Amino acid sequence: MQNPYLPYPVRIEAIITETEDKNLKTFKLVFLNPDDEDKFSYNAGQFAELSIAGKGEIPIGIASSPTEKGFIMFTVNKVGLVTSHLHNMKPGDIMGVRGPLGNWYPWDIMEGKNVVIIGGGFAFTTLRSSIIYMLDPANRPKFKDIHVIYGARTPGMLLYKDELAEWEKRDDIHMHITVDATDDPNWKYNVGFVPTITDRKAPPGNADTYAIVCGPPIMIKFTQPVLDKLDYAHDHIIMSLEMRMKCGIGICGRCNIGKEYVCKDGPVFTLDQLNNMPKEY
Amino acid sequence: MKVIKIDKKNWAEGLERSSRTYRLFGPLEQDGFHVFKALGDGELPNLDVQNTRLSPRSVVYPQSEKMFEFTLDEKQEDHHILKEVSKDYSPRAVIGIRPCDAKAFLLVKRNFETPEYKDPYWLKSYEATTLVGHACSGPCSTCFCTTAGCGPFYEEGLDILLVDVENYFLAKILTEKGERFIVAAGWEIEIDLPLIDQADTMKAAAEAKITTRVSTDRLRDKNTTDLFEASFWEDVAFSCINCGTCTYVCPTCWCFDIQDETYGLSGIRMRNWDSCMYSLFTLHGSGHNPRDAKVQRVRQRFMHKLKYYVDRYDNGIQCVGCGRCVRFCPVNIDIRRVCDLMNSFES
Numbered sequence: 354m355q356n357p358y359l360p361y362p363v364r365i366e367a368i369i370t371e372t373e374d375k376n377l378k379t380f381k382l383v384f385l386n387p388d389d390e391d392k393f394s395y396n397a398g399q400f401a402e403l404s405i406a407g408k409g410e411i412p413i414g415i416a417s418s419p420t421e422k423g424f425i426m427f428t429v430n431k432v433g434l435v436t437s438h439l440h441n442m443k444p445g446d447i448m449g450v451r452g453p454l455g456n457w458y459p460w461d462i463m464e465g466k467n468v469v470i471i472g473g474g475f476a477f478t479t480l481r482s483s484i485i486y487m488l489d490p491a492n493r494p495k496f497k498d499i500h501v502i503y504g505a506r507t508p509g510m511l512l513y514k515d516e517l518a519e520w521e522k523r524d525d526i527h528m529h530i531t532v533d534a535t536d537d538p539n540w541k542y543n544v545g546f547v548p549t550i551t552d553r554k555a556p557p558g559n560a561d562t563y564a565i566v567c568g569p570p571i572m573i574k575f576t577q578p579v580l581d582k583l584d585y586a587h588d589h590i591i592m593s594l595e596m597r598m599k600c601g602i603g604i605c606g607r608c609n610i611g612k613e614y615v616c617k618d619g620p621v622f623t624l625d626q627l628n629n630m631p632k633e634y
Numbered sequence: 635m636k637v638i639k640i641d642k643k644n645w646a647e648g649l650e651r652s653s654r655t656y657r658l659f660g661p662l663e664q665d666g667f668h669v670f671k672a673l674g675d676g677e678l679p680n681l682d683v684q685n686t687r688l689s690p691r692s693v694v695y696p697q698s699e700k701m702f703e704f705t706l707d708e709k710q711e712d713h714h715i716l717k718e719v720s721k722d723y724s725p726r727a728v729i730g731i732r733p734c735d736a737k738a739f740l741l742v743k744r745n746f747e748t749p750e751y752k753d754p755y756w757l758k759s760y761e762a763t764t765l766v767g768h769a770c771s772g773p774c775s776t777c778f779c780t781t782a783g784c785g786p787f788y789e790e791g792l793d794i795l796l797v798d799v800e801n802y803f804l805a806k807i808l809t810e811k812g813e814r815f816i817v818a819a820g821w822e823i824e825i826d827l828p829l830i831d832q833a834d835t836m837k838a839a840a841e842a843k844i845t846t847r848v849s850t851d852r853l854r855d856k857n858t859t860d861l862f863e864a865s866f867w868e869d870v871a872f873s874c875i876n877c878g879t880c881t882y883v884c885p886t887c888w889c890f891d892i893q894d895e896t897y898g899l900s901g902i903r904m905r906n907w908d909s910c911m912y913s914l915f916t917l918h919g920s921g922h923n924p925r926d927a928k929v930q931r932v933r934q935r936f937m938h939k940l941k942y943y944v945d946r947y948d949n950g951i952q953c954v955g956c957g958r959c960v961r962f963c964p965v966n967i968d969i970r971r972v973c974d975l976m977n978s979f980e981s
Contacts, residue, residue, distance in 0.1 A: 354757065355754075357751045357754075358903075360716055362714075385715075406714045406716060406894065406901060407714075409892070410892065447713065449716060570922075595918065596924070597917060599890070599892045603750075604745060604751065605889060606888060606889030606938075607889065607908070608916075609934075610924075611858050612945045617751075629859065633925065633934075
């Protein structure tokens with residue numbers, strides 16, 4: 354019997370400090386046993402449990418894309434015991450990864466459709482995975498227009514800044530980067546909260562357009578009325594939830610919303626589904 | 635199904651013989667109360683207890699269980715890599731388990747064995763366990779098993795059902811596991827038809843003694859969000875002190891936590907029973923907590939057992955009517971009353 358609690362051993366290959374407050378770091382991990390990489394076959398939108406012997410496990414969205422081979426990548430906000438320890442680890446250190454876990458963004462349903470990605474703050478990790486996935490030459494023809502609305506408090510708080518700049522230069526993706534405020538005279542992108550920029554830049558909703566929304570509760574609260582105004586049907590608005598988790602496989606009992614376990618039945622739900630679930634998240 | 639009778643004179647001897655093949659567990663007195671514990675040499679389970687305070691779930695699912703071990707010593711080649719620990723999954727038998735507690739394992743199994751994931755610790759323990767049940771001739775006043783999908787002589791979930799008839803145990807052998815146990819115990823296969831009639835009469839009498847009931851027939855059709863937002867939750871939760879006793883004594887509660895413990899350079903990853911009654915159960919790293927308030931946690935416990943489980947598995951409620959939570963709740967919260975509130979709720 355396969356033990357679903359046993360993590361694959363991995364080595365930290367690189368650590369990148371993403372944000373100016375140094376609270377977000379990206380960890381590039383390499384499997385110690387090459388076979389494990391094949392077993393860890395994932396889709397954009399899934400998460401994994403990062404395991405540190407002696408400290409515990411944390412559920413973190415996978416920031417790398419299935420089209421990127423040879424490593425997996427996670428961007429981690431420093432908040433608690435495990436994340437604080439992880440932030441002090443060094444390249445070469447050994448840890449574990451358990452997964453992939455949960456469901457993913459509905460790539461099969463979104464095929465042939467317009468995709469609008471709306472992200473705020475550090476909830477951009479699985480969205481990065483999604484963008485890299487869609488922009489892969491083998492996948493790009495499968496999608497129509499791609500819009501990305503991504504905001505952070507300041508320019509220095511944006512994740513993946515080099516890649517954002519690269520995507521800005523392309524003509525097969527419409528980037529709408531924004532910050533809440535900045536005094537940087539060289540800032541050449543938008544200024545304003547994500548809901549405001551969504552209102553201005555997002556294409557109108559229709560049967561052929563899906564929005565993936567990830568961000569802090571306050572952003573989601575004010576973005577939803579904008580999407581309603583733009584005529585997005587609730588089954589065309591896709592969201593990813595966070596919960597305290599332990600097992601990650603729907604067994605330990607803590608991450609439920611109603612009868613659904615966020616770890617196993619989620620973390621991805623449509624707004625339509627969430628409307629019919631208890632408001633307990 | 636075979637039915638045999640065991641002369642009580644041969645009871646101790648049979649158990650002794652079976653203990654060569656099985657690790658035996660049964661109700662034993664501890665600090666003035668009974669719990670299911672491993673039987674020592676020559677020790678006999680006390681079958682006179684109505685039921686134990688704690689359910690026997692710990693025989694299959696220990697309160698604390700080691701999952702993995704590791705070393706933090708960087709001089710070791712496998713440092714910081716989790717390794718499986720060896721475990722004793724040799725045959726074990728629980729003697730004197732009540733039918734409700736045995737049925738509870740079947741309900742819990744739906745959580746630990748799913749099409750996608752199988753919990754190896756729980757399943758291997760469960761597979762290794764033979765459940766030798768003891769029919770209840772004198773149920774407690776808090777028992778409501780007959781309307782909770784179970785009963786004092788209920789057989790599903792058991793491998794053997796013992797009925798205490800004067801100088802004999804009538805043993806219904808319900809599964810192959812049960813048959814293997816009888817062979818290991820070496821009890822003579824002897825059938826006594828009048829005894830079977832007597833057991834049937836006892837069964838009817840025991841069922842008649844269970845007078846408290848729950849109605850569950852309308853739970854399935856209720857709208858989850860309406861029930862979730864019902865106004866009675868504040869009232870139900872008002873007296874709750876979130877002590878967690880209900881979840882601790884319950885045979886069908888399964889939630890657990892995973893924790894690492896280290897001593898010097900060696901460590902283990904373990905799992906411990908957890909409880910939805912505690913706010914830490916759902917506290918996010920950010921400080922946000924979806925079940926921060928007591929009323930949310932109380933609602934979660936009852937909604938899980940009586941609505942979410944019902945909807946998820948379409949196989950009844952996650953309760954066998956053992957009545958422990960009713961008996962041991964320090965503030966007299968009664969699942970029977972809550973179940974009726976839910977079942978009769980109109981939005």
